[in-house]
Amino acid sequence: MRTILVVGGGYAGFYTAWKLEKKLRRGEAKVIIVDPRPYMTYQPFLPEVVAGSVEARHAAVAHRRHLRKTQLINGSVTTIDHAHRTVQVQPAVGESFPLAYDILVVTAGAVTRKLAIPGVAEHAIGMKHVEEAVAIRDRMLTAFDHAATLPRGPHRRRLLTVTFVGGGFSGVEGFGELMSLGQALVKKYPELDPAELSFHLVEARDRILPEVTDGPGRWVVEHLEKRGGHVHLNAQLRSATDGHIVLSTGEEFDSELIVWTAGNGANPMVHNHTDLPIDARGQVVVRADLRVGTPEEPIEDAWAAGDDAAVPDLAIERPGAATVPNAQHAVRQGKLLAKNLIATLRGRKARPYKHASLGVVATLGLGRGIFQWHGIVIKGFPAWVMHRGYHVLAVPTWERKVRVLAVWITAVFYGRDIVSLASVQHPRQAFETGGEPARATADTRATPDTRAIADTQAIADTQATADTQA
Known part of the structure; x- marks a missing residue:
């Protein structure tokens, strides 16, 4: 054998x-x-x-x-x-x-391609694995909880600012979905003003979604900006030290959540x-x-x-x-x-691989999407339905198809769950402290649970190291 x-x-x-x-x-x-x-x-x-x-x-x-x-x-x-x-x-x-x-x-x-940009390794998180996607969601939910306890000002503004670096499919889809979640989530927080939300997408080239043609690419930019997003084209990230974003265009702002999707290596x-x-x-x-x-x-x-x-x-x-x-x-x-x-x-001849593209489809948030196959372009809700339909068929095994469909059907009636589970990254904290409140640190800046973030990043870094070896 x-x-x-x-x-x-x-x-x-x-x-x-x-x-x-x-x-x-x-x-x-x-x-x-x-x-x-x-x-x-x-x-x-x-x-x-x-x-x-x-x-x-x-x-x-x-x-x-x-x-x-x-x-x-x-x-x-x-x-x-x-x-x-x-x-x-x-x-x-x-x-x-x-x-x-x-x-x-x-x-x-x-593997995720990282560049030697100050602050990226310390503060950014990728979006290639499940644990990273979960951490991104939990960080934003936790940031909303913390921002709701603060008065208006730079600290609260930082907590409500999200930055995606990379305008490929991963970055655009993640950006659109997270912006959709944030804009729905703020309605649950009467303490917060929707105008305080700030979502930034940074792309070094003069366009996003290189897999689609110029026209649909421009439409996606206009669509995201119409919904309140800031799309920075021809812009490179120069620094992310301490969460302070510096772009090659001269723009600067603070961002609590930085997601790195600038390609694979x-x-x-x-x-x-x-x-x-x-x-x-x-x-x-x-x-x-x-x-x-x-x-x-x-x-x-x-x-x-x-x-x-x-x-x-x-x-x-x-x-x-x-x-x-x-x-x-x-x-x-x-x-x-x-x-x-x-x-x-069995002594037979191997066949060559040849596959013509079935087109590209992307989600841009709940109920929004874009599809292109050659000269055919479909936008908005129909494209979003096509995205969900294609991927529920493509995900392997009927067991997974049924589970995903069940969650989608439940969400139609009850909406998306908005509970942050960032605390699962340090499950022994309550046991160790015996219920005592966490002691304030010297840094008075109100940020999401820094220990959870550090632990999440450590897990992601460990997995990235394993991927590099494997």
């Missing part, structure tokens, strides 16, 4: 293993997945997790619930030595160990710690059939897909074009990779 090792359990890795389980014959091959997280994150739901429209756990698909024939290792692959068919695994607990395999599948994904493990061929962007060089290597020099028993693979885009008639790193491609590449693995195990 041959051992198939899948490095990474995200979109491409999960679907590869899931389809292999269904198609492999008994005793034909053994499948192992190594990933630091015990679940696959359905990232298109993260903006709705931020807004409270989807429960956090419903955006995560548990590996052990659905991959029942696959051996799961909770850890990170730190080195790939394909010449000797071995990887080094750092488990969540214990010493690292070597793991041998016969066939390698690299689906480690990408190559996975450092794939880029720096493998003997596989890597391109200039740090991605694995892949043929059209998802085998690692080039048409002239394929690498035997090595495959790759998803965000860490430079898969040729056969649907675009342009030499050297590669598929964009999104869920549409990762899911379909994972499914095809499983089929190609089985085909080669």
Whole structure:
């Protein structure tokens, strides 16, 4: 029996293993997945997790619930030595160990790309994982609670200011959903004035949503600004020290919540710690059939897909074009990779990957969205319905579809839940203090629970480190 090792359990890795389980014959091959997280994150739901429209756990698909024939290792692959068919695994607990395999599948994904901007590492939070989306929501809810106890002034204004850096799909969807939540939430706080809310979206280019054409992109900017958002185009973040935002345009303001969505970078493990061929962007060089290597020099028993693979885009008639790193491609590449693995195990020929885009759809807040397919553009409520319909169909497993639909139906009658659970980041505080009120610090500035924020950031940083290794 041959051992198939899948490095990474995200979109491409999960679907590869899931389809292999269904198609492999008994005793034909053994499948192992190594990933630091015990679940696959359905990232298109993260903006709705931020807004409270989807429960956090419903955006995560548990590996052990659905991959029942696959051996799961909770850890990170730190080195790939394909010449000797071995990887080094750092488990969540214990010493690292070597793991041998016969066939390698690299689906480690990408990592959040951070720039060396003062204050970003200390104060910003990403939006790539479930725990980050939950923390963003809890921070804003906690900020509202604290702002309601303060008189008008700079401290209260800071608490009610949110900044997103990055105008791609992740940033625009998160920005639109959080602004929608904030504007609905302020109605529950008679102490606060809706005019005090301030939402900023910072983008270095002259447009947002590069996946859509210029016209729809301009409409999204106008739509967000009409709703009260501030969209800063051709603007770069120069500093975020102590939450004080300084832009290249000269604008400055204080912001309690800073969300960093300025793109993805190559996975450092794939880029720096493998003997596989890597391109200039740090991605694995892949043929059209998802085998690692080039048409002239394929690498035997090595495959790759998803965000860490430079898969040729056969649907675009342009030499050297590669598929964009999104869920549409990762899911379909994972499914095809499983089929190609089985085909080669049984002596058949692997098929090339070719997928024409189904269009792009984005949520801009509750009841608002945009869809584009070639020259067809749909805006507003119909596009929002299309967004929800597409993603409830796309999220894997009927169990997750039913759970998400149940939350959406409940929200129609009762609205979104507005409870902050930031305190779960330090569950022993009440036990340790015995109910005594927290002692005031020397810093009199009223900010959300700084201990919860620090703990949340520490968790996110730990997970980011694991992702970097895996």
